[in-house]
Structures are given as C-alpha cells and as structure tokens.
Amino acid sequence: MKVRIDQSKCTGHGRCYALAPDVFEADDSGYGTVTRPDVDGAELDEARLAEHNCPEGAISVADA
Numbered sequence: 001m002k003v004r005i006d007q008s009k010c011t012g013h014g015r016c017y018a019l020a021p022d023v024f025e026a027d028d029s030g031y032g033t034v035t036r037p038d039v040d041g042a043e044l045d046e047a048r049l050a051e052h053n054c055p056e057g058a059i060s061v062a063d064a
C-alpha cells in the first residue's frame with residue numbers, strides 16, 4: 001500500500017509522526033513527511049492509524 005501526504009492540506013499538527021514514527025517524520029517546519037511510502041503489516045496499521053487521526057484529512061493510504 002502507498003502512503004501519501006497532500007502537502008496542500010497538511011498544517012503540521014504532528015499527529016502522523018507521533019502515532020506512526022516508522023512511516024512519517026517532521027520536516028524542518030514541523031510538517032509531516034512520509035519516510036516509508038510502501039507499507040504492509042505493522043507499518044500499514046500505523047499508517048492507517050495516522051490517516052484516521054490526521055485532523056486535515058491530508059493522509060491517504062491506498063493501493064497505488
């Protein structure tokens with residue numbers, strides 16, 4: 001599964017990298033970035049948790 005952040009929606013709350021540090025990290029300004037765009041197993045679970053908790057709906061986890 002592919003993980004993406006729509007940077008036009010991200011406002012830097014930081015929930016993604018707090019909840020899923022194996023998949024996301026903060027950039028220099030505190031905005032989320034994807035460090036592991038291809039996930040499965042436990043990392044997929046983490047990515048979905050972040051997707052569901054991003055206040056801006058900026059994260060997508062999809063087949064392609």
Ligand code: SF4
Pocket residue numbers: 005009010011012013014015016017030031032053054055056057058059
């Ligand atoms: S949780 Fe959403 S809004 Fe917050 S940093 Fe991550 S992608 Fe951006």
